[in-house]
Amino acid sequence: MKPQETSLNTPLKNGSKHTEEIDVIGDNHIGTSSETPMRPGAFDQDDDLKIELIEKHFREIMHILGLDLTDDSLRGTPHRVAKMYIKEIFSGLNPANMPDIKLFDNKYGYNEMLIEKDITFYSNCEHHFVPIIGKAHVAYISNGKVIGLSKINRLVQYFAKRPQVQERLTMQVAESLKEILGTEDVAVVMDAKHLCVASRGIEDDTSSTTTSQFCGKFKEHATKSEFLNHIYQSK
Numbered sequence: 001m002k003p004q005e006t007s008l009n010t011p012l013k014n015g016s017k018h019t020e021e022i023d024v025i026g027d028n029h030i031g032t033s034s035e036t037p038m039r040p041g042a043f044d045q046d047d048d049l050k051i052e053l054i055e056k057h058f059r060e061i062m063h064i065l066g067l068d069l070t071d072d073s074l075r076g077t078p079h080r081v082a083k084m085y086i087k088e089i090f091s092g093l094n095p096a097n098m099p100d101i102k103l104f105d106n107k108y109g110y111n112e113m114l115i116e117k118d119i120t121f122y123s124n125c126e127h128h129f130v131p132i133i134g135k136a137h138v139a140y141i142s143n144g145k146v147i148g149l150s151k152i153n154r155l156v157q158y159f160a161k162r163p164q165v166q167e168r169l170t171m172q173v174a175e176s177l178k179e180i181l182g183t184e185d186v187a188v189v190m191d192a193k194h195l196c197v198a199s200r201g202i203e204d205d206t207s208s209t210t211t212s213q214f215c216g217k218f219k220e221h222a223t224k225s226e227f228l229n230h231i232y233q234s235k
């Protein structure tokens with residue numbers, strides 16, 4: 001679906017009904033699509049310009065909050081935040097930062113399940129822009145091609161470095177891996193803690209969220225069980 005043309009200056013509708021809708025979507029963490037919603041021309045501006053613009057706007061936010069931007073500790077914060085957004089925590093929005101993943105022939109003829117578990121990731125909730133911290137467990141059965149183990153980690157990190165909902169993050173890693181490996185036999189499970197649930201709103205520090213995407217052979221009970229037993233056996 002083609003993204004709608006949006007404007008930065010599109011005002012939010014006033015009225016309690018709209019405010020309520022915003023709260024409902026945020027507090028229930030409802031995503032609207034499996035693709036990250038991007039505007040047309042998202043990368044027409046280069047990183048340096050984006051950093052400059054975000055810095056300006058973040059300085060304004062801090063000013064509105066009442067902070068003294070002449071304070072030595074705060075002076076550099078708008079620039080630090082802008083640079084961190086573009087170069088680090090939201091760098092996965094830019095397709096140019098997609099990890100370069102080379103395929104190798106499956107020379108060993110290893111045709112069993114390969115599992116990479118407990119991959120730590122840091123993402124951010126797209127509804128509140130606060131961290132999601134979790135572990136990803138990824139598995140595939142080779143269809144003749146394999147990838148380096150660290151590349152699975154890199155792929156998870158790439159999609160995590162976007163404003164996200166956990167369901168979409170899980171699906172994006174699975175879909176991408178299926179495409180790279182040329183097989184449907186891929187599974188992804190993610191366990192994560194959402195700081196927007198832990199530190200605000202319901203303020204529940206102990207709950208966590210699990211999402212999964214089982215494709216191809218992983219839809220079969222025996223294969224799915226083998227995978228789940230491996231990732232949860234020691235817990």
Ligand SMILES: [Zn+2]
Pocket residue numbers: 026029125126127128129194196197
């Ligand atoms: Zn949230």
